[in-house]
Amino acid sequence: MNIADTVGEKIYRLRKQKGLTQEQLAKEAGVSYQAVSKWENGAAAPDISLLPVLASIFETDIDSLLGYAAEKKTSAYYEERYRKSGYYWGVKPSFMCFDILKLLPPDKPLRLLDAGCGEGKDAVFFAKNGYCVSAFDITESGVEKAKRLAGRYGADVDFFRADICDYVPDKEFDVIFCSGVLNYIPADARSRVVENWKKHTSAGGLNAVNVFVKKPFIPDAPDKERISSRWRSGELFGLYGDWRFERCEEVIFDCGSGGVPHKHCMDTLIAVKTDRI
Numbered sequence: 001m002n003i004a005d006t007v008g009e010k011i012y013r014l015r016k017q018k019g020l021t022q023e024q025l026a027k028e029a030g031v032s033y034q035a036v037s038k039w040e041n042g043a044a045a046p047d048i049s050l051l052p053v054l055a056s057i058f059e060t061d062i063d064s065l066l067g068y069a070a071e072k073k074t075s076a077y078y079e080e081r082y083r084k085s086g087y088y089w090g091v092k093p094s095f096m097c098f099d100i101l102k103l104l105p106p107d108k109p110l111r112l113l114d115a116g117c118g119e120g121k122d123a124v125f126f127a128k129n130g131y132c133v134s135a136f137d138i139t140e141s142g143v144e145k146a147k148r149l150a151g152r153y154g155a156d157v158d159f160f161r162a163d164i165c166d167y168v169p170d171k172e173f174d175v176i177f178c179s180g181v182l183n184y185i186p187a188d189a190r191s192r193v194v195e196n197w198k199k200h201t202s203a204g205g206l207n208a209v210n211v212f213v214k215k216p217f218i219p220d221a222p223d224k225e226r227i228s229s230r231w232r233s234g235e236l237f238g239l240y241g242d243w244r245f246e247r248c249e250e251v252i253f254d255c256g257s258g259g260v261p262h263k264h265c266m267d268t269l270i271a272v273k274t275d276r277i
Helices: 003-018 022-029 033-041 048-057 070-082 095-103 121-128 140-153 187-199 235-239
Strands: 111-115 132-137 157-161 173-179 201-212 244-255 262-272
Touching: 003 022, 003 033, 003 187, 022 033, 022 048, 070 140, 095 121, 095 173, 095 201, 095 244, 095 262, 111 121, 121 132, 121 140, 121 157, 121 173, 132 140, 140 157, 187 201, 187 235, 201 235, 235 262
Parallel strands: 111 132, 111 173, 132 157, 173 201
Antiparallel strands: 201 262, 244 262
């Protein structure tokens, strides 16, 4: 497959995910719809000057557009952050953790997977509260810090290193938890990753997930990471349309990261896998 085929296939998938016609994409990119058609057919490749424009439209980066693995950038980005002293995300559990405790308390052995656990704060919280926890992250430094945190609190967690795009569980879990991670995977891998989780969730089990969402009236954060890609409003909910929703909300909140006040929009979903009637 040549470079035109690779980029054309990527543009086609991303355009469909964005719900754009060839004419709409052409208008946003400032080209003719015939040019877009040629890209997608592999007959031609976009001019190099258009790559930043297309990357911006699709909320991705040029490397991903060219078919290079974005997860390698994510790993390098956080490897450096996690090597520093202290815990970058702190050690307090996220609010979703308490929702899971209420909805599915561990009054019997329950298997929980923390996908993209970072430095381990949520995984350790779950283990301390009685869940049988497995947790992974793409970064070696994050996993090592997570193990140290678990040791500090006497928590038993099976930490390991894995890529969220490639990892396939070897058993079912009662809870699959993912907070603040799915914005770092390529847009064309989202449905595949979620379907993999759904398949490996036990009947009556939960998936608890949140994602940052793009809103046209909210400017990009001053410290927005180029390796991340926000979701469309409601996109996450649509991937779980066949499950029962226990929590489904979209909120806009204030943030001060980067030293400049700004806002974010986040979709949060806790859904239950029910037996079909």
